[in-house]
Amino acid sequence: MPRTSKIAESPPHAVEQALITLGRNIRTARLRRKLARRELAERIGISRYVLADIERGKPTTGIVAYLGALWALGLLSQMDELADPDRDLEGKILEAARSPKTAPKRKAFDDDF
Amino acid sequence: MPRTSKIAESPPHAVEQALITLGRNIRTARLRRKLARRELAERIGISRYVLADIERGKPTTGIVAYLGALWALGLLSQMDELADPDRDLEGKILEAARSPKTAPKRKAFDDDF
DNA sequence: GAGATATGTTTATTTCAATCAACATGTCTA
DNA sequence: TAGACATGTTGATTGAAATAAACATATCTC
DSSP states (O other), X not given: OOSOOHHHHSOOHHHHHHHHHHHHHHHHHHHHTTOOHHHHHHHHTSOHHXXXXXXXXOXXXXXXXXXXXXXXXXXXXXXXXXXOGGGOHHHHHHHHHSOSSOSOOSSSSOOOO | OOSOOHHHHSOOHHHHHHHHHHHHHHHHHHHHTTOOHHHHHHHHTSOHHHHHHHXXXXXXXXXXHHHHHHHHTTOGGGGGGTTOGGGOHHHXXXXXXXXXXXXXXXXXXXXXX
C-alpha cells in the first residue's frame, strides 16, 4: 500500500483485532489440515513470507491473498454473509425511514455501475 | 501488490466473485446511509479513489482498506465469524481423526507465536 | 546423534498500489 | 437554465508490498 493511507499507518483497534483474529483462525485451519506454510502458500499462489504475514494479521497485505487462503482451506463460502445487505439492520432501517425520492442516485434505483 | 503474486494476476473465480459481492455490499450499505464516497473515504482514512476500487472489488487493494470500510459502516462485528475454528467442521474432523501426537508442533499445543 | 522438515529473520531488488490534480459527465434543486 | 454535488477517468509521482536467497533455530523421525 504505497503512498501510505492513514488507515494503513494506524488502523482502528477494532480493525487490528479483527485482523489478528482472522490470521490466527487461518493458522489454526492450516495446522488442523497438517499443511506446511510452503505447501499452502504454493496452493494459494503466494510466497511463504506473505502467508506468514497473513497469519500475523498484517494490515497492508492485499485482500486477495487473505481470500486466497480461505479459498485454499475451503472456508471461502463464509464470505457470502459478510456485509450482506439482508443482514444490515441499521441500513435497512435508514432506508425505510426515507421517502421514496432520496439520495444522489444515478438513474433509477441503481446499484449498478 | 508489486512483484506480483500468481493469485493477484488471476484469482480463482470463487475469490473474484466473493470480492465483487463484498464490494457491492459495501456500496449498498454506503448508499443506504446516504454517504458520499468522499465522506466515507475520509472517515475510513483512504482516498475516494481507493473506495471506488473497493466497491468494484479490486483484488490487490490492502485488506485494511476493506475492513476499514466495514468498520466505518458499523459492519465489522460480522468479521469475528469468518474462519472461526469452532465453525470449521472439516478441520475439526481432521484434527479429531489424528492421534494425540501429531504435526510439526513448536512447543506443546501451540497456536502461539 | 544425524538428517529432514518447518519456520523465523535479514537484506536486497523490483514493481505496482495509493495518492493527487484536472477535467468530463450526470443528477438534483432553485 | 444555472449552480452544486457525486462520480468516472486519465496521467504523473513515489514509496511500500511481494519476492528470493541465505542463515539460524526448533522439532520430528530414524
